[in-house]
Amino acid sequence: MxxxxxxxxTVTNPTIEMRNAMANAIVGDDVYGDDPTVAKLEKLAAEMVGKEASLFVPSGTFGNQLALLTHTNRGDEVILEASSHIVMHEVGASSVIAGVQLRTIEGENGTMNSKTVERYIRPNDIHMPSTGLICVEEAHGCGSVVSIENLKQIKEVADRHNINIHMDGARVFNAAASLNVDVKEITKNCDSIMFCLSKGLAAPIGSMLAGSKEFIDKARKNRKLMGGGLRQAGIIAAAGIIALNDMVDxxxxxxxxxxxxxxxxxxxxxxxxxxxxxxxxxxxxxxxxxxxxxxxxxxxxxxxxxxxxxxxxxxxxxxxxxxxxxxxxxxxxxxxxxxxx
Known part of the structure; x- marks a missing residue:
């Protein structure tokens, strides 16, 4: 039957082309930086989303939590939409791994009002945590796509206050398809982005975290701290390359x-x-x-x-x-x- x-x-199976690529992948120890297939994937992923560098990680939750750990200091506060994946479906990891607290905003179908975001940014007060990061989700897990104009407005708020924006872009290529734009029109409104190679792109495992070279260098060490330093990871990265080249369209x-x-x-x-x-x-x-x-x-x-x-x-x-x-x-x-x- x-x-x-x-x-x-998330239930998608890898294609025959992915399975063949995995079987024939040239691999090396990625913790040493010796895996050419992982390096190829990371270069491709960064270029596609318009960032300087990217990092291969085991999962979307791993990538989001790695971003929080890398962007923030312990005790910081992160602003994000109340029904976002980081809040609802990542088992409270932000409090355990990054040691931050989440300040949620009730959005409309996943969209936060930029004026509310600005109002939620903490002042420099000895009694209050520092706002260390703003997170957005695109596309949102409720099925909606956040408008580019809204993302732009939130980025302008963040820039005024010298705060970074991380995008949970697990399905960012779905968002780009829905908006009929190049994905870089979306990702230029964030400082870092996580996106999944699995889900609609059908790779069996893995996500990417992308941002500036300085951010990714720091994240690479934090990935090791979190237990995500993989060895001959090119076997699974090979499927990710096909996912990005063949499955987006x-x-x-x-x-x-x-x-x-x-x-x-x-x-x-x-x-x-x-x-x-x-x-x-x-x-x-x-x-x-x-x-x-x-x-x-x-x-x-x-x-x-x-x-x-x-x-x-x-x-x-x-x-x-x-x-x-x-x-x-x-x-x-x-x-x-x-x-x-």
Missing amino acids: KIIDLRSD RLSVDHENARYLADELSRIDGINVKYDRLDINMVYFEMSENIIKEKKLIEGFLKNGIKINGIEDCEYRFVTNIGVSKDDIDFTLNKLKELIN
């Missing part, structure tokens, strides 16, 4: 499939699709338990080879990805209608 996995784009297909899925779901009585957050490959929707119980839906789908997550914050989320075709969406929709009836 074929599995249709709509839980996330196809993200629009996932977006088109998400829009199709949303439109078809919206035609079913009792389903309320969150169209205001349908910017990338994520479809959020509400469905009353009067139509079908959550447990029955999950179990019924699974019997037909369809994997979904349960309800979170009163919503379902279906995520399109390279492993989900339009035919798979039609199959899913038909099974949903059968289960409801």
Whole structure:
């Protein structure tokens, strides 16, 4: 039975080209700086996002937390949006690793008001922590893309106060596809950025942290401190090179499939699709338990080879990805209608 996995784009499998590249990768000890495949990936990644240098890291959470550790001093405060991944899904790591506290701003679909950001910056007061960093997320995990104008406004605030901006850009290439711009139009509004090679780009593992050469040199040592100094990492970096070269341009297909899925779901009585957050490959929707119980839906789908997550914050989320075709969406929709009836 074929599995249709709509839980996330983290479930993507590496392509045949990636597997072949991994098998044939030229490798060396990356802690010594001897792995040519990692070096090639880091150079490519930095160029693509318009930064001086980049660093290969094991995961997106690792990259975000490495950025916080590298940008800040212990006891600093970091300003970020209340529902951001760093706050909600990184197990409180900022307090453990960087020793910072988070000051959250309630945003609108992941977007912070720049005037509020400025108001939240701490004054030079003996009783208060120093604002050490501002974090933005693009695209946001709620399914929305933050406008370039908003990112620009927040960067102007940060520059006025001599504060760095880190971007959680796990899906920044999805954001660029949605906005129909070169990704550098987004990343020029931050001092550092983490982006994932997995998720929609389908590499099996790994993320990149990019910024100035000085920042990356410091981050490289902190990566070692955090246990992220890998050895013959070129085996996995090889897949990351293909992800950046070959997979970015196809993200629009996932977006088109998400829009199709949303439109078809919206035609079913009792389903309320969150169209205001349908910017990338994520479809959020509400469905009353009067139509079908959550447990029955999950179990019924699974019997037909369809994997979904349960309800979170009163919503379902279906995520399109390279492993989900339009035919798979039609199959899913038909099974949903059968289960409801």
